[in-house]
Amino acid sequence: MSYYDEILEAKNGQVLFLLGNEAIARGALESGLSTAATYPGTPSSEVGDLFYAVYKKAGMHFEYSVNEKVALEVAFASSSLGLRSMVFMKHVGMNVASDAMMSIAYTGTRGGLVIMTADDPSLHSSQNEQDNRHYADLSHLPLIEPSTPQEAKDFISEAFDISEKYMTPVIFRTTTMISHERGLVQVSPLMEKKKLSNFESGKDVYNSLPQFAFRNKKLLEEKISNIKAQESERFVRVERADENEWGAISSGAGYAYLKDVVSKYGLSISILKIGMTNPLPEKAIINFITEHPRIIIVEELDPYLEEKIRALCELRGVDAIIYGKMNSYFPYDYEFNMDIVRSGVFKSMGKQDPQSFAKGTESLLVAPRTPVLCSGCPHRASFFAVRRALKLAGMSDAKISSDIGCYSLGAYEPYDIGDYMISMGSSIGIASGIPEAASKRTVTFIGDSTFFHSGIPGLINAKLNNAQTTLIILDNRITAMTGQQPNPGSMDPDDLDSKLNIPIENIVKGIGISSVVTVDPYNLGEMLHAVNESFKVDGPSVIISRRECAILRDAKERKAGRHVVYMVDEEKCSGCGKCVEDFACPAISFKGGKASIDPDQCDGCGVCSERYVCPFQAIEVA
Amino acid sequence: METNILIAGVGGQGVITVGRLISMAGILASHNVVMSELHGLAQRGGSVSVNVRIGNVISPIPEAGSVDCVMALEPMEGLRYSPRVGKDAVFLVNLHPMTPISLSMEEKEYPPLFSVLNEIKRDHQVIPIDATDIAHKVGNVRVSNSVLAGSLAATEIVNISRDDFIVAITKMFGSKLKDQNIKAFDSGYDFTMGYLEKNHILLD
Ligand code: SF4
Ligand code: SF4
Numbered sequence: 001m002s003y004y005d006e007i008l009e010a011k012n013g014q015v016l017f018l019l020g021n022e023a024i025a026r027g028a029l030e031s032g033l034s035t036a037a038t039y040p041g042t043p044s045s046e047v048g049d050l051f052y053a054v055y056k057k058a059g060m061h062f063e064y065s066v067n068e069k070v071a072l073e074v075a076f077a078s079s080s081l082g083l084r085s086m087v088f089m090k091h092v093g094m095n096v097a098s099d100a101m102m103s104i105a106y107t108g109t110r111g112g113l114v115i116m117t118a119d120d121p122s123l124h125s126s127q128n129e130q131d132n133r134h135y136a137d138l139s140h141l142p143l144i145e146p147s148t149p150q151e152a153k154d155f156i157s158e159a160f161d162i163s164e165k166y167m168t169p170v171i172f173r174t175t176t177m178i179s180h181e182r183g184l185v186q187v188s189p190l191m192e193k194k195k196l197s198n199f200e201s202g203k204d205v206y207n208s209l210p211q212f213a214f215r216n217k218k219l220l221e222e223k224i225s226n227i228k229a230q231e232s233e234r235f236v237r238v239e240r241a242d243e244n245e246w247g248a249i250s251s252g253a254g255y256a257y258l259k260d261v262v263s264k265y266g267l268s269i270s271i272l273k274i275g276m277t278n279p280l281p282e283k284a285i286i287n288f289i290t291e292h293p294r295i296i297i298v299e300e301l302d303p304y305l306e307e308k309i310r311a312l313c314e315l316r317g318v319d320a321i322i323y324g325k326m327n328s329y330f331p332y333d334y335e336f337n338m339d340i341v342r343s344g345v346f347k348s349m350g351k352q353d354p355q356s357f358a359k360g361t362e363s364l365l366v367a368p369r370t371p372v373l374c375s376g377c378p379h380r381a382s383f384f385a386v387r388r389a390l391k392l393a394g395m396s397d398a399k400i401s402s403d404i405g406c407y408s409l410g411a412y413e414p415y416d417i418g419d420y421m422i423s424m425g426s427s428i429g430i431a432s433g434i435p436e437a438a439s440k441r442t443v444t445f446i447g448d449s450t451f452f453h454s455g456i457p458g459l460i461n462a463k464l465n466n467a468q469t470t471l472i473i474l475d476n477r478i479t480a481m482t483g484q485q486p487n488p489g490s491m492d493p494d495d496l497d498s499k500l501n502i503p504i505e506n507i508v509k510g511i512g513i514s515s516v517v518t519v520d521p522y523n524l525g526e527m528l529h530a531v532n533e534s535f536k537v538d539g540p541s542v543i544i545s546r547r548e549c550a551i552l553r554d555a556k557e558r559k560a561g562r563h564v565v566y567m568v569d570e571e572k573c574s575g576c577g578k579c580v581e582d583f584a585c586p587a588i589s590f591k592g593g594k595a596s597i598d599p600d601q602c603d604g605c606g607v608c609s610e611r612y613v614c615p616f617q618a619i620e621v622a
Numbered sequence: 623m624e625t626n627i628l629i630a631g632v633g634g635q636g637v638i639t640v641g642r643l644i645s646m647a648g649i650l651a652s653h654n655v656v657m658s659e660l661h662g663l664a665q666r667g668g669s670v671s672v673n674v675r676i677g678n679v680i681s682p683i684p685e686a687g688s689v690d691c692v693m694a695l696e697p698m699e700g701l702r703y704s705p706r707v708g709k710d711a712v713f714l715v716n717l718h719p720m721t722p723i724s725l726s727m728e729e730k731e732y733p734p735l736f737s738v739l740n741e742i743k744r745d746h747q748v749i750p751i752d753a754t755d756i757a758h759k760v761g762n763v764r765v766s767n768s769v770l771a772g773s774l775a776a777t778e779i780v781n782i783s784r785d786d787f788i789v790a791i792t793k794m795f796g797s798k799l800k801d802q803n804i805k806a807f808d809s810g811y812d813f814t815m816g817y818l819e820k821n822h823i824l825l826d
Contacts, residue, residue: 017642017649019659042662125662148680181682182645182657256681263678264685338685357687360705363741365733366698369722371633371668406666414727481663580726586667589721590729600754600763601720 004053012189020179021046023149024116024172027156028086029054031112032191035061035078037071039453040482041090042125043179044118048088049483059193064485067424067453068093072100072115076169079113080206082197084160088116090125091132092423096454098135101169103208105139106216108167108223111194112160115141116172118179121253121300122335125176125481127404127423129334131301136171136278140220142227143171143278144235145252149183155235155275157188162231166223173277175300177253177335228279235275236284241268246349247292249285249305251277254298257341264338265354267345269296280308289313289320296348297324300336323348371409375587376550376603379407379474381521383415384583386443386472388612389531399439403427403455405447406481406549407474414584417445425454431469432462441535442469448504449479449487456507462540463511470534471542473504476549484551493552508542515541522547522605524612550603557604564604565622568595572618583613595619624677625780626684628711630703631695632720633665639794640693640767641672644774644782646790648676651782658682667723669699676780691779692746693770695753696720697738704742712747712825714773714814715739716766718754747823749773749814756809765799765806772810776818777825784811 001009007026010016018026025047028036036055038048048064055062061078065071068089075085089097094117101115117135120126136143144159146152152174159170199205204212246267250258251274262269272288274281289295289309297306306324313320323329323344330336330344339355346353373380390396402410402418403426410417420430431444446455451473462469477490486493491500508516515537519530527545534541557563573594580588580595585608587601597608599622609619627644631637641657648655658673673683687708694700694715704713721732742748751773757766768791774780775787791803818825 017645017655045661124660177658177682180659180661182642182655182659183682184649184654253681260679260681337683338681342685355685355687357685357708359686360745362705363701365738365741366702367722367730368724369632369667369669369699369702370724371663371666372723374634374667406663408663409666481666483661577729580723580729584723584727586720586723586726589726590731592731598720600718 002053004050005057007050008054008058010187013186015184015186017182018149018185019046019182020149020152020174022050023153023185024156024174025050026185026187027153028114029058030153030188030190031157031160032084032193033060033086034083034111034193035075035085036087037063037065037074038088039065039068039071039093040479040485041093042482043120043176044088044090044116045482045485046179047116048485052485064487066488068097069100072097072104075113076100076104076109079109079111080199081111082194083111084194085111086114086116088118091117091119091130092126092128093117094132094135096424102139103213104169105141106213106220107206107208108216108219109163109169110167110197110199112163113169114156114159114163114172115169116174119173119175119301121175129301131304132173133277133304134302140224141169141171141278142224142231142276143173144276145173146178146275147252147255147273148178149181150185151275152178153185153187162227166227168223173252175253175335224279228282232276232279232281233284236281237273238284238288239271239273241270243268244270244291246270246294246296247272247288248296248298248345249274249288249309250298251275251305252300254300254336254341257336257338258298258345260338261342261345265342269345274305277305282312285309285312286316286318289318293320295320295322296329296345297322298330298341298344302332370412372412372586373406373409374550374603375585375601376554376605377406378476378521378545378547378550379410380583380585381524381607382472382474382527382545383410383417384613385521385524385527386417386531387415389528389535390443393532393535395441395535399434399442401427401431401442401444403446403450405450407445407447410445414582424450425458428455428458428462428471431471432458432465432467436468440468444469444471446471446473448473448475448477448489451504452488459508459540460511463513466539469540470531471540473542473544475504475544475546477546478549478552480549480551484549496548504544513540513542516544518544518546520547521545522607524607524610528612550605554603565597565599565602566604566606566609566619567597567599567622569618569620570594572616574616576615579608579614579619583608624675624679626689627674627691627693627774627780628671628689628703628707629674629693629695630671630699632699633667633670635695636764636767637670637672637695640771641674643768643771643790643794644674644780646794647782647787648674648780650786650789653781654678656680656682669702671703691774691777693774695767695770697735698722701738701742704745709745712749712777712779713742714749714751714770714777715742716753716770717750718752718766747825749777749817751810751813751817753810756813757806760802760806760809762802765802768803768806769810772807773814776811776814779825
C-alpha cells in the first residue's frame with residue numbers, strides 16, 4: 001500500500017506520523033469531504049498531494065484548478081448544493097481568491113466550506129509575509145488556527161461543523177511551521193459524505209446583486225456574532241500556573257514555542273491558548289486578564305491579537321499591563337522560534353535571559369549555497385540561450401520580466417534573469433507596460449502553469465498594446481516548484497500527450513499573435529535562432545520552450561533503465577571555465593584547473609556538450 | 623529529556639527521508655517525535671536542514687545551542703552549522719563533497735577536505751564516514767543516508783535500538799530498496815562501531 005493510501009485507510013484510533021498538511025487532508029476526509037480544489041503553493045501543496053493520490057478511492061472530486069479564485073468558485077458551487085467542500089492555497093493565493101471570497105461571505109454557503117490559507121512567515125518560499133488573519137476581519141468570516149498536526153486534524157472537523165451550522169465559509173489558517181511539521185496524530189473514523197441537496201432556483205440565494213447583498217450584510221453580522229457567542233469560547237484552553245501574576249495569550253505556532261519555553265525553564269506563567277482568532281473569545285480573554293494582571297502576548301507577524309486585546313481592555317475598562325510587539329517586547333517580522341519567544345518572555349518579566357549561547361563566526365571555508373536550478377533543468381538552457389542572444393544582438397541591457405516558479409531562480413548569477421518578478425502572471429502585464437523609450441525590446445518569462453493561472457489576460461493586454469516583447473513560455477509540462485503537480489497544459493505527467501491537455505499554442509494564436517514557435521531548449525542552436533528571429537518582430541512574439549522538468553524526465557529514464565552521464569575529456573578541456581561561468585550546472589565544478597562532472601549529480605541532459613557551452617567540445621557521454 | 627538531531631545537507635540529497643527514518647525509529651522506540659520539513663523553493667539545491675526532536679516537546683525546532691547531533695550529508699554543510707550549535711554537539715559527517723555553484727562560477731575549487739573537517743573538529747567531536755562510497759559499494763548511491771543512520775545508531779546518541787531502525791527501514795522502503803537500505807545501515811553501523819573503538823571515543 002502506498003504511503004497516502006495508508007493515511008486514507010487508517011482505522012479509528014490509529015496513530016500516524018503526519019505532516020501538518022497531511023493531517024489537515026485526513027481531517028477533511030474524516031469530515032465527509034466531497035469536493036476539494038486548489039492551486040498548488042508552498043506551504044499548502046501537500047494537502048493536495050494527498051488528495052491527488054487518493055481522491056478516486058475516497059470517492060470525492062479533487063482538482064488542481066487553474067487558479068485559486070476558480071478553485072474557490074468550484075468548492076463554493078459544490079457547497080451551495082449541500083456537499084462538504086474545501087479549498088486551500090498559500091497566503092498570496094488568498095489575494096487571488098479574495099474577490100470571490102468577499103462575496104461568498106455575504107451569500108453564505110450550505111454544505112460545510114473551509115477555506116484554508118497557509119501563511120509563510122520568513123518568506124521561505126514566497127514574495128511577501130502577509131498575515132492572512134486580516135482577511136477574517138475584511139470578510140467578517142470566522143478563522144481557526146491550529147498549533148500542532150493533531151490539532152490541525154481535529155480543528156478541520158470543527159471548521160466543517162461550524163461552517164454548516166451557520167451557513168458561512170470558515171477560514172482555516174496555518175503557517176509554514178504548522179503545515180510542514182511532522183508529529184504524531186491519532187485519527188478518527190471517516191464520516192459519510194453528505195447527500196447532494198438542491199435549492200430552489202429563481203430565488204436570490206447565491207446572487208450578489210446590490211439589493212440582495214445589502215440585506216445579506218446584516219445576516220453576515222448576525223452570523224459572526226452568533227459564532228462569537230456560541231463557538232469561539234469552545235476553542236479556548238487555559239493552562240494554569242501556580243501563581244496568578246503572569247499570564248500569556250497565544251495561538252498558532254506562537255503557542256508551540258511558548259509552551260516549550262515555559263516548560264523548559266519552569267516559568268510560572270498561565271497560558272490562554274486561543275484556537276479561534278476571529279471572532280475572539282472575549283469572555284475568556286477578559287476573565288483571564290482579570291485573573292492575571294500581567295499579560296504577555298505571543299503571536300507571529302502582525303500584532304493581530306494584541307491590537308484587539310488592547311482595544312477590548314480599553315472598552316471593558318479592564319486594567320492590564322500588556323507586553324507584546326507594540327511595546328517592543330517581540331519582533332514584528334519573520335518566523336518565531338524558541339529563542340525569540342524565550343528572550344521576549346524573559347524581557348517582559350524583567351529577568352535576565354538565561355541563554356548564553358552565542359553563534360560563532362562562520363568559517364571562511366564555507367561558501368554560499370543558495371537554491372539553484374537542478375542539473376539538467378531545461379530552464380538553464382533557455383536562460384543561457386537568451387543571455388547569449390541578447391549579447392549577440394547588443395541588447396544585454398534589455399529589461400527582463402520574469403514570474404513565479406522554479407525559473408525565479410534565474411535571478412541569481414550568472415543568468416541574471418528577472419528585473420521584475422512581482423506576483424503570479426505579472427510578467428506579461430508588466431512587459432505590456434514598459435515603454436519603448438526605456439527598453440527597445442523586452443524579454444518576458446513565464447512558466448506553463450503560471451501562464452494558465454493568470455498570464456493569459458496579460459498576454460491579451462500585450463497584444464492590444466503591441467508590446468515590443470519576446471515572451472518565452474517555459475513549458476516544462478508540470479507545476480514543478482511545488483512538487484510536480486499537473487496543470488491544464490499537461491493533465492497527466494505519465495502521459496504527456498494526453499487528449500485532455502490544452503495546447504498553449506492554440507491560446508496564443510487565438511489571441512491573434514502570429515509569431516509563435518515551439519522549440520526544445522536542449523537544442524541551444526535552435527533556441528538561439530528562435531530568440532534572434534523574435535527580436536525582429538514588431539509587437540509581441542512568443543517562443544514556447546518545451547521540455548519536461550528534469551525531475552520528471554529523470555524518473556522516467558531511470559524507470560526505463562536508461563541513465564547516461566557526461567564527462568569532461570581532460571585532454572580537450574582548456575580550462576577556459578565557460579561551462580561553469582556562463583552555464584553553471586551544479587554537476588560541473590573545477591578541479592586542478594579543469595572542469596569536472598560529478599557523475600552522481602549529472603542528469604545526462606547533454607546540453608553542456610554543445611559547442612555554445614563548451615567551445616572546445618570537451619564534454620561527451622561517459 | 624530531549625534529544626535534538628539536525629540533519630544538514632544540500633537540497634535533493636534526501637534530508638527529509640533520513641529525518642523521517644530516524645523519526646519512525648524513534649516512534650517505534652516509544653518516544654514522542656516532532657520533525658520540521660522543508661518544501662518548495664528551498665529544496666532546490668540550496669543549503670537545507672531538517673530537525674528531528676525526540677522527547678516531550680511540541681515545537682519542531684530546538685533552541686539554539688541545544689542540538690545534540692549534527693548529521694551532515696555533505697562536509698561543507700556540516701561546517702556551516704558548526705558555529706550555530708553548542709560545543710556538545712557531535713558531528714557525523716559524510717565525506718563526499720559537493721561543490722557549491724558559487725565557487726565553481728569563480729573557477730574556485732572545493733577546499734581541502736581535511737581542512738573542512740579540522741575546522742569542525744576545533745569545536746566538536748567529529749565522526750567521519752564515507753557514506754557515499756559505502757552506498758556505491760552496496761550498489762546504490764541513493765542509500766547513503768541509511769549508512770549515516772547506521773552510524774547514528776552506533777553512537778547511541780539517540781536512545782533507539784538497532785532493531786527499531788531496521789523495522790523503520792522495512793516500513794519505509796519498498797521490497798527492493800529495503801534490502802539495500804538495511805545493508806547500507808549495517809555497513810554504517812559496523813564502520814562507526816569500528817571507528818569509535820579504534821579511536822577510543824566514548825560518547826555520553
Ligand atoms: S524541479 Fe524541474 S523545473 Fe524546477 S529546477 Fe528542477 S528541473 Fe528545473
Ligand atoms: S549533461 Fe552536462 S549540463 Fe546536463 S546535467 Fe550533466 S553536467 Fe549538467
